[in-house]
Ligand code: ARG
């Protein structure tokens with residue numbers, strides 16, 4: 602890829618109450634965060650511990666609200682749908698279809714679909730509200746994209762601390778570009794891997810606002826890279842992708858998601 606890759610985005614706002622019908626300003630605040638984070642232009646990048654600064658990387662991925670809809674007609678890149686559903690389901694993907702109280706995806710080879718909805722739950726763990734979830738590359742087009750609860754989307758409007766800096770979308774779009782959690786998803790174990798060489802092997806997710814170093818899996822003295830977008834800290838603590846992660850995203854844009862190049 603020579604220049605930056607620009608990804609047209611459609612935001613499907615699926616709301617039950619009026620306040621969940623988030624403003625255009627809340628949506629554009631999220632697009633702005635994505636553009637800063639994916640170009641390593643976020644103003645909080647200075648929080649990266651000195652030892653990892655050389656690993657910070659610019660993905661050269663950029664995001665813009667779509668200007669044409671699937672029929673070629675002008676659009677603001679936002680759909681708005683009122684629903685009776687208050688809690689959406691990560692297993693059934695009900696938010697992704699009009700027939701189940703959501704909105705259908707736009708063609709996944711041309712748009713990044715982002716659904717913003719009232720609340721998200723995994724039926725396996727029904728007491729735990731989920732900030733967002735993503736579909737990895739290679740899945741069905743009808744469900745491709747990311748889903749985010751409105752209180753965790755953007756930096757204004759209904760966005761609520763400590764998840765009001767737009768990092769849930771940065772994290773979920775990382776999954777959409779094939780990044781895994783930096784601890785390798787074997788919570789508590791040291792054998793899982795994110796398949797990225799320059800993110801230290803880590804035992805499990807970090808939460809809140811950890812202090813450096815957070816040593817697990819004999820990864821001292823520097824410990825877990827909890828400042829990475831693919832960890833689980835509060836929004837203000839996640840500030841970087843690594844070169845290895847950027848290589849993995851680039852490989853995705855050359856394969857599964859090559860329709861966005863060009
Ligand atoms: N639970 C979500 C996932 O695994 C994302 C968590 C995002 N964290 C944040 N600080 N916004 O995909």
Ligand code: ZN
Nearest residue numbers: 772773776782
């Ligand atoms: Zn995740």
Ligand code: CA
Nearest residue numbers: 797800801802
């Ligand atoms: Ca790693």
